[in-house]
Amino acid sequence: MNDIAEKNVTIEQEAAKELQEAQECLDDNPHVVEVESMPSMSVDDRNLQEALRLIKDDPVGVIGIWGPGGVGKTRLLNKIKNSIDDDKTFNYVVQVTASRGCSVEKIQTDIARHLNLNRDGNVESQSRVIFDFLKKRSFLVLLDDIWGQIDLQAVGIPYPLGYANQIWRKVVLTTRSRRVCGQMEVRKDLNVSCLHEDDSWQVFQDKVGHKTLFYSPRIEALARELVKEMKGLPLALITLGKAMYGKTDTAEWEYAIQHMRRSCCDNDDPLDMERIVFSQIKFSFDSLRNNTLRKCFLTCALWPEDQHIYKVELARCWIGLGLVHESDIHSSYTKAYSLMGDLSAACLLDGCGEMYDSFKMHDVVRDMALWISCGCNEKNGKWFVRAGIGRHENFSIPWSQVEFVSLMCNYVLKLPPVGSNPCHMRMLCLGNNWLHESILIEEIKKFTSLTYLDLRFNNLGEIPEELCSLTNLEHLDLSHNIEINEVPYSFGNLIKLKFLYLGWTSIQRIPEGVISKLQSLQVIDFNTFYLRPIPKDLLSRMLRELGTLPHLKAVGITAMCFSQYKLLRESEDLPIRSLTLRRLETRAFYFSDILSHEFAPRTLYELLIHMCIMEEIIFGHGLAEPNCGFRTLNQLSFSDLSNLREITWTKTSPASLFPRLACLDVHSCGKLNHLSWAMDLPCLEQLVIYDCSSMRQAFMRHHGDNQCSGQDSSKTFPCLRYLKFLRCESLVGIGDPDMTFPSLERLVLHHCPELNRLPFKTDNLPRKLQELQIDVGSWERLELEEGVRSFLQPRLK
Numbered sequence: 001m002n003d004i005a006e007k008n009v010t011i012e013q014e015a016a017k018e019l020q021e022a023q024e025c026l027d028d029n030p031h032v033v034e035v036e037s038m039p040s041m042s043v044d045d046r047n048l049q050e051a052l053r054l055i056k057d058d059p060v061g062v063i064g065i066w067g068p069g070g071v072g073k074t075r076l077l078n079k080i081k082n083s084i085d086d087d088k089t090f091n092y093v094v095q096v097t098a099s100r101g102c103s104v105e106k107i108q109t110d111i112a113r114h115l116n117l118n119r120d121g122n123v124e125s126q127s128r129v130i131f132d133f134l135k136k137r138s139f140l141v142l143l144d145d146i147w148g149q150i151d152l153q154a155v156g157i158p159y160p161l162g163y164a165n166q167i168w169r170k171v172v173l174t175t176r177s178r179r180v181c182g183q184m185e186v187r188k189d190l191n192v193s194c195l196h197e198d199d200s201w202q203v204f205q206d207k208v209g210h211k212t213l214f215y216s217p218r219i220e221a222l223a224r225e226l227v228k229e230m231k232g233l234p235l236a237l238i239t240l241g242k243a244m245y246g247k248t249d250t251a252e253w254e255y256a257i258q259h260m261r262r263s264c265c266d267n268d269d270p271l272d273m274e275r276i277v278f279s280q281i282k283f284s285f286d287s288l289r290n291n292t293l294r295k296c297f298l299t300c301a302l303w304p305e306d307q308h309i310y311k312v313e314l315a316r317c318w319i320g321l322g323l324v325h326e327s328d329i330h331s332s333y334t335k336a337y338s339l340m341g342d343l344s345a346a347c348l349l350d351g352c353g354e355m356y357d358s359f360k361m362h363d364v365v366r367d368m369a370l371w372i373s374c375g376c377n378e379k380n381g382k383w384f385v386r387a388g389i390g391r392h393e394n395f396s397i398p399w400s401q402v403e404f405v406s407l408m409c410n411y412v413l414k415l416p417p418v419g420s421n422p423c424h425m426r427m428l429c430l431g432n433n434w435l436h437e438s439i440l441i442e443e444i445k446k447f448t449s450l451t452y453l454d455l456r457f458n459n460l461g462e463i464p465e466e467l468c469s470l471t472n473l474e475h476l477d478l479s480h481n482i483e484i485n486e487v488p489y490s491f492g493n494l495i496k497l498k499f500l501y502l503g504w505t506s507i508q509r510i511p512e513g514v515i516s517k518l519q520s521l522q523v524i525d526f527n528t529f530y531l532r533p534i535p536k537d538l539l540s541r542m543l544r545e546l547g548t549l550p551h552l553k554a555v556g557i558t559a560m561c562f563s564q565y566k567l568l569r570e571s572e573d574l575p576i577r578s579l580t581l582r583r584l585e586t587r588a589f590y591f592s593d594i595l596s597h598e599f600a601p602r603t604l605y606e607l608l609i610h611m612c613i614m615e616e617i618i619f620g621h622g623l624a625e626p627n628c629g630f631r632t633l634n635q636l637s638f639s640d641l642s643n644l645r646e647i648t649w650t651k652t653s654p655a656s657l658f659p660r661l662a663c664l665d666v667h668s669c670g671k672l673n674h675l676s677w678a679m680d681l682p683c684l685e686q687l688v689i690y691d692c693s694s695m696r697q698a699f700m701r702h703h704g705d706n707q708c709s710g711q712d713s714s715k716t717f718p719c720l721r722y723l724k725f726l727r728c729e730s731l732v733g734i735g736d737p738d739m740t741f742p743s744l745e746r747l748v749l750h751h752c753p754e755l756n757r758l759p760f761k762t763d764n765l766p767r768k769l770q771e772l773q774i775d776v777g778s779w780e781r782l783e784l785e786e787g788v789r790s791f792l793q794p795r796l797k
Helices: 002-028 043-057 073-084 104-114 123-134 178-183 197-208 217-229 234-243 250-263 270-286 291-302 311-320 329-345 363-373 437-444 465-469 489-493 536-546 561-571 591-595 676-680 776-781 786-795
Strands: 062-066 092-097 139-146 162-164 167-175 188-191 350-352 358-360 383-385 404-406 427-429 452-454 475-477 499-501 523-526 554-560 576-582 588-590 606-610 616-619 635-639 646-649 663-667 686-690 697-699 722-726 733-735 746-750 771-774
Touching: 043 062, 043 073, 043 167, 043 188, 062 073, 062 178, 073 092, 073 139, 073 167, 092 104, 104 123, 167 178, 178 188, 197 217, 197 234, 217 250, 234 270, 234 363, 250 270, 270 363, 291 311, 291 329, 291 363, 291 383, 311 329, 311 358, 311 475, 311 499, 329 358, 363 383, 437 465, 465 489, 536 554, 536 561, 554 561, 561 576, 588 591, 591 616, 676 697, 771 776, 771 786
Parallel strands: 062 167, 062 188, 092 139, 139 167, 383 404, 404 427, 427 452, 452 475, 475 499, 499 523, 523 554, 554 576, 576 606, 588 616, 606 635, 616 646, 635 663, 663 686, 686 722, 697 733, 722 746, 746 771
Antiparallel strands: 162 167, 350 358
16 A cells, blocks of 8 residues: 555656646746656666767767766666667677776776687787777777776777777776866766756655655655755665665654764865765665674675675685674574675675676775775775786785785786785785795795685695694685695694685695694585595595594585495584585486485585486485485586486475475586476576587476476476576477466576477466576577567567
8 A cells, every 4th residue: 555655646746747847838838838748768868868879879989977986877887788789880899897996907808808808918918919809890898987097009999989981989988087087088978967856855765665754744854854965876875765764763864864964065076075975875884783794794895896796705704704603504604695685685785696696896885895994084004905906006015004905806926025014914815816836935924813814716736834834724715726736734733724615626635634633623625626536545534534523514525436425424424515426337326325324414505416427316215204305405416417318206206305405507418308307396596407408398297207296286486586598409498388487587598599489378477587588599489479578578688
């Protein structure tokens, strides 16, 4: 009823406004009355229309979009890209986030990645590569968040820009300062201004909710006063609207108004405006329910601007810093994901990722987080973040003051000199660089107070002895350094270590007794590089030593062949959370064998079966007993099983065996014909089927083995949100037309050249579908009812 009342109020307001405009028109000219029959175009739509006109109709080369942070410039740029993507005017449309402190090299790297060009890290040669590729092609380059002059010709952008010889060369940039437009030789600019009062009120009302806003006339009056203080800034209206949701105490509204007034000034200087915006949004930060949630939020700024922050990485970070610590690791991850939901609900994190697996921070929100971390206006130097800016950027780190440092994703070859004693250092993030252990030897030993060290995705060939002197370390991530093949004896000195990640290394040797010395260890990931498996004798000894650790909560491990797999029976008490089985020498694999291990129903969260010769997987034979199931299994992957023909179910059902399975990935199973059993998984949210060349129809209600059904046969995929088919060359249809997809939000169909049917009817549509990604040829080939096609058309990507 509230929604209906709200709509009625809006309609009445619009009608009154039109009548007033008509009366004014009559007063000026009694012979002419013209009232629009359709609502006027929104500010966003007008800005988009003007930007597209400048891009497609105007010969000017560089177009600037400017306005204060949080006003919607990036959103406009995204809309431009979506509008242009299918346009034949440009051969290539490339969008790059520049951000503060951005270098020519960083922009080159992003452009080269988008265009699939070779990257060598040399600015001059990379410029030639980009130039040679683009010089005879029409292109549109979208540069987001420019803070200063960038030499586009040094990047490799061919000049002259504009239109000549039937080639379009266009650059569109966004910036917070019109002065930057002048530095970048912008010839046409578009100002994205703050919202007018009526629009501001509507945005705020949408976020705070009708029930709160009209709780009393006094609350409504205070709310309107608060909206005026925010000066029409959309980001502030959204975040504060969320912060004030459900607050019906007038004192809370009066305090919010006072906070906004303290943050306000009349200076138009961009830096002062930035401080004002930060102060406004900080109200949402201050409104978070506890300090733990605030600290968790601040760590999100350690990642590069505009980069996806994967949920599992963020949870691992919070756990490693001790911000989240529950009695068992599963509860810790659950708590972390819950906190992420709180931050998303407060509009401080934005959910993203094709598979709902990541977040992003608005650039202004991220800048505010760094501003808060450094003491707001005090600039205390405790945080130093230069993530994702490129390796040629020069900077000096205040080592004597700093506590948190992030240089991740810069592909640097060396560390900045550590000139003074970094005695306060707690956290050092060096992931995604090109660091060699020879570079670390002299500098790393100075960080004696360090508790958190991230060195994943580097070029380490060994673990330096100097690293083993950092006896305060609690979190150490060395994963994805494939050349590391040995753990030194001195590694046992890290007696405070709680979280150790060695996945995708090639470790072949660990001295006896080293693991058992790590008495504080809670989590170890030892899923090593698949081409260099761990020796059987080392695995056996390591499992025994892990069994002596009193605080161990989670183990990730790979078993190569049955001889190693059988060793797991010697360690039944180990809390194995992640298990990879590779090269099992069997034609038929019984899942009951995995479940016979004590850890399987108790702690197993992720299971990957990879590169095995098996022809059949059998669910049955010992799985029919009550409560016999993988009670904690969340992710299941079948990968590179080239001989797999059948997945057979006997005397059990998917719902009873996998009651919590959320993600299923079937990759390169070229002889597998269908996955009909997946329809009955009660909690399945993501399903990816990739390179299954024999599959003609993925899901069938009536197939050779119907014993897997264990629930209402009229309902299928009750929780499935994401479904993807990629490179399934024989796929003709997804499933039968009476299948249901009540929760499906995203459907991706790429490189399926025979596809001509979807399991949708006019009376059985996936009503929650937001996006359909499909090749143009496949879309045109689909045999669909007209009502189905009309439903899907607006959702096409």
